[in-house]
Amino acid sequence: MNMIVCIKQVLDPEAPLSSFRIDPATNTLVPVTAVPFVISPFDEQAVEAALKIKDAKGGKITVVSLGTNLLRDVVKKPLSLGADELILLEDPAFIGGDSWSTAYALAAAIKKVGQFDLIFCGRQAADSDSGQVGACIAEILGLPQVTVAKKIETVDGKVKVDKVTTDGYEVVEVPTPALITVSNELGEVRFATFKGTMASKKKEPIIWKPADIGVDPAKIGAAGRRTKTRKLFQPVRDSKCEIIKGENDEDAAVNLAKKLVEVKLI
Amino acid sequence: MDFDFNDEQKMLQKGARDFFEKECPKSLVKKMAEDEKGNPPELWQKMAQLGWLGLIYPEQYGGSGGNIIDLVALEEEMGRACLPGAFFSTVLLGGLFVLNAGSEEQKKDLLPKIANGKVVLTLALNELNPNYEAAAIEAEAKIEKDDYVISGTKLFVPDAHIADYIICIARTKKSTKSEDGITAFLVDRKSAGINITVLKTIAGDKLCEVAFDKVKVSKKNIVGKLDQAWVPLVKTLQQVTVARCAEMVGGAQKALEMAADHAKKRVQFDRPIGTFQAIQHIIANAMMDVDASRFLTYEAAWKFGEGLQCAKEIAMAKGWTSEAYQRVTAAGEQVLGGIGYTTDGDMQLYYKRAKAAELTLGDGRFQREALAKELGM
Numbered sequence: 001m002n003m004i005v006c007i008k009q010v011l012d013p014e015a016p017l018s019s020f021r022i023d024p025a026t027n028t029l030v031p032v033t034a035v036p037f038v039i040s041p042f043d044e045q046a047v048e049a050a051l052k053i054k055d056a057k058g059g060k061i062t063v064v065s066l067g068t069n070l071l072r073d074v075v076k077k078p079l080s081l082g083a084d085e086l087i088l089l090e091d092p093a094f095i096g097g098d099s100w101s102t103a104y105a106l107a108a109a110i111k112k113v114g115q116f117d118l119i120f121c122g123r124q125a126a127d128s129d130s131g132q133v134g135a136c137i138a139e140i141l142g143l144p145q146v147t148v149a150k151k152i153e154t155v156d157g158k159v160k161v162d163k164v165t166t167d168g169y170e171v172v173e174v175p176t177p178a179l180i181t182v183s184n185e186l187g188e189v190r191f192a193t194f195k196g197t198m199a200s201k202k203k204e205p206i207i208w209k210p211a212d213i214g215v216d217p218a219k220i221g222a223a224g225r226r227t228k229t230r231k232l233f234q235p236v237r238d239s240k241c242e243i244i245k246g247e248n249d250e251d252a253a254v255n256l257a258k259k260l261v262e263v264k265l266i
Numbered sequence: 267m268d269f270d271f272n273d274e275q276k277m278l279q280k281g282a283r284d285f286f287e288k289e290c291p292k293s294l295v296k297k298m299a300e301d302e303k304g305n306p307p308e309l310w311q312k313m314a315q316l317g318w319l320g321l322i323y324p325e326q327y328g329g330s331g332g333n334i335i336d337l338v339a340l341e342e343e344m345g346r347a348c349l350p351g352a353f354f355s356t357v358l359l360g361g362l363f364v365l366n367a368g369s370e371e372q373k374k375d376l377l378p379k380i381a382n383g384k385v386v387l388t389l390a391l392n393e394l395n396p397n398y399e400a401a402a403i404e405a406e407a408k409i410e411k412d413d414y415v416i417s418g419t420k421l422f423v424p425d426a427h428i429a430d431y432i433i434c435i436a437r438t439k440k441s442t443k444s445e446d447g448i449t450a451f452l453v454d455r456k457s458a459g460i461n462i463t464v465l466k467t468i469a470g471d472k473l474c475e476v477a478f479d480k481v482k483v484s485k486k487n488i489v490g491k492l493d494q495a496w497v498p499l500v501k502t503l504q505q506v507t508v509a510r511c512a513e514m515v516g517g518a519q520k521a522l523e524m525a526a527d528h529a530k531k532r533v534q535f536d537r538p539i540g541t542f543q544a545i546q547h548i549i550a551n552a553m554m555d556v557d558a559s560r561f562l563t564y565e566a567a568w569k570f571g572e573g574l575q576c577a578k579e580i581a582m583a584k585g586w587t588s589e590a591y592q593r594v595t596a597a598g599e600q601v602l603g604g605i606g607y608t609t610d611g612d613m614q615l616y617y618k619r620a621k622a623a624e625l626t627l628g629d630g631r632f633q634r635e636a637l638a639k640e641l642g643m
Contacts, residue, residue: 016527018530018531036280039279047463072273072276073273073276073277073280074280075275076273077280077281080274080277145399147354155409180613181342191285191316192277192278192281192316193279193315193316193317193330194318194321194330194332194336195318195330195331197274197277197278197281198274198330198331198332200277201273202272222544
């Protein structure tokens with residue numbers, strides 16, 4: 001079972017809001033204090049999904065990440081957990097991309113990796129939350145895709161996926177090769193053992209530049225964007241507190257109910 | 267000069283931070299402070315599975331083959347998390363002494379058991395005059411046929427009440443040089459004549475008075491060589507002191523972050539209190555204390571790992587960090603104001619630990635005396 005997992009390095013989404021400010025000129029998020037980088041949490045779930053299959057059925061896991069200034073102690077984490085290979089698309093030409101131009105580059109890299117059975121992506125990145133890269137990769141590569149997976153099983157050339165829905169989940173079966181985006185309902189991700197962490201030292205990442213994966217420079221990074229961010233802002237939340245009064249508690253409760261009907265909340 | 271951890275150590279540290287945030291919440295820390303045993307079994311086993319209990323032991327003894335810098339990276343996170351339990355007593359004090367002094371047979375027997383979380387060990391060193399000098403060891407072990415009979419009282423023995431074995435440091439021979447004639451015995455905690463009393467502490471750590479009343483121990487249970495325990499004991503104490511300094515650095519870092527975060531959010535007089543110069547200076551001083559402690563600890567650890575003379579560096583690291591940690595947590599209490607003093611809050615956990623850590627392995631005065639000796643005074 002050859003599996004590919006796409007991961008993204010992001011600023012720690014658990015960092016407090018006060019750690020960031022928005023640059024209105026570039027519509028980007030700028031950290032004001034030292035915020036650590038991490039792997040986007042849903043991508044960690046994607047790695048865990050691949051590891052579960054490797055534990056059960058064996059196979060090889062190739063992790064692919066696109067970005068700049070990729071910190072090795074961040075992006076090598078999947079290697080410490082049991083992934084076999086790490087490929088980094090690391091070049092300034094990849095900067096400033098949107099979901100489409102990112103997916104285009106990743107798809108090209110995946111084609112170069114060669115034969116695969118499954119591609120795993122996180123359901124959405126923790127910074128942009130677009131949730132489109134996985135779907136775009138599947139479209140470019142002409143693969144069936146199942147999104148928001150909470151459980152994945154491989155069965156005789158097919159994969160059976162429990163896909164999260166708004167009121168539960170549905171079971172979907174697709175032939176391989178296929179692409180699956182993984183959600184946090186998959187469960188807890190494992191921690192690396194000390195030996196696993198030390199073993200990752202021997203696995204040097206493979207670096208690919210645009211020329212290595214045969215992409216059209218006009219279709220990657222900022223040059224390949226199909227979307228434009230018009231405005232990035234933090235919504236102002238103004239809360240007003242109205243005390244509902246009454247002669248006694250029961251009276252106040254009636255008045256509250258009337259108010260909720262009046263503002264069409266019930 | 268590169269003062270940073272390598273990539274793998276950073277990964278270890280980040281992984282440990284995530285692990286402790288999930289598996290060692292402050293609710294568990296507070297619960298263990300009140301718990302009779304104080305060593306959460308599930309957490310202990312999970313750390314064993316990650317290879318952390320055997321991190322510092324060679325692979326041939328069932329360990330993970332890590333070095334002292336790896337241990338420092340992990341210990342910082344343990345300090346940050348206020349990790350309760352028997353890591354200090356078992357893995358460091360007891361386990362490292364076995365590694366440094368034990369016979370091949372003892373190492374092959376005990377170290378894998380520690381690494382797998384199967385055994386709790388501790389070291390009984392301090393007595394009524396706990397000054398970490400050889401002359402302070404007065405507990406006696408007298409030979410009677412094939413056994414030694416140990417008599418004496420040991421104080422502040424960590425986790426003795428739950429240990430499977432206690433390594434007792436006792437005097438087997440009187441000598442003009444107090445470092446000679448000291449022997450280590452591996453004693454089953456359930457041996458006849460042992461009486462253990464858990465002492466009341468401020469930081470939730472389980473320290474015990476262990477009275478040895480004519481406790482019989484076989485000659486085979488000497489750890490290492492007869493009369494020659496002092497040299498490996500000194501080496502063990504050096505390693506453990508570095509580890510403790512790292513733990514203090516991690517705790518101090520967390521206390522600093524809590525204070526800084528609070529100062530940015532707490533609004534008084536229509537502005538965050540972090541905009542007042544007095545608060546800014548308090549936090550800036552704390553930051554300098556944390557970094558100085560960190561780099562003194564790293565230097566001591568690096569030198570130890572390289573096999574270089576490092577008694578001076580270890581004394582500086584312990585002496586400075588012991589006091590810096592207290593300054594940082596006191597600053598944290600000041601910045602947090604009323605909430606800082608309540609047991610609902612977390613700053614008090616670090617404040618208490620700072621004091622407890624100062625007194626372990628020699629406080630600032632002890633370390634200054636050691637430094638003065640290093641300078642030939």
